[in-house]
Amino acid sequence: MTLQYDTAEDLAAFTDSLILTRATRHEDWDTLGFQAKAGDQFRRAQIRYVGSGATGDHENDRRTIASQGFTFSNMLLPPGAEGPEHTHHDAEEAFFVLEGEVEVGVHRDGEVVKRTLGYRDMIVVPAGVPRSLKNNGDTDALFCVIIGARKPQVPTYPATSAMHGVTRD
DSSP, X not given: OOOOOSSHHHXXXXXXXXXXXXXXXXXXXXXXGGGGGGOGGGOXXXXXXXXXXXTOOOTTOTTSBOOSSOEEEEEEEOTTOEEEEEBOSSSXXXXXXXESXXXXXXXXXXXXXXXXXXXXXXXXXXXXXXXXXXXXXXXXXXXXXXXXXXXXXXXXOOTTSTTTTOOOO
């Protein structure tokens, strides 16, 4: 793709279209709201920047930049909140903690290994590996979520997940 700019104003407008500021973001408590059917502990907010993540259809969200190869959002996890066990079969997923602490569980064959991540800690979960999250602290946890696909497949929830059988309607 070759980009041409006739004027400095064209280049300036293009540059501005690449910038997403905190002031233009909002906490979307609804995109994962269906998961609260399994319990209030699954209520959390997504703050989108690039793409729409894997669980929502936010292609028309004009506050985001369209994804070319990955999604990037922040997740706000209140104290006691959980991200249920699920699997992204088509893409790796990375978490980078900005505030608070997040307990990450990696699952296999009914076993789970948990680790607590804090400020500037990161975990990268390969495609096909089930994982879960929980905020065991007494303050909000805020972390970056990067999924390595332009539009990830909707994740699956195994029988061991609290989301197993929960519908989006």
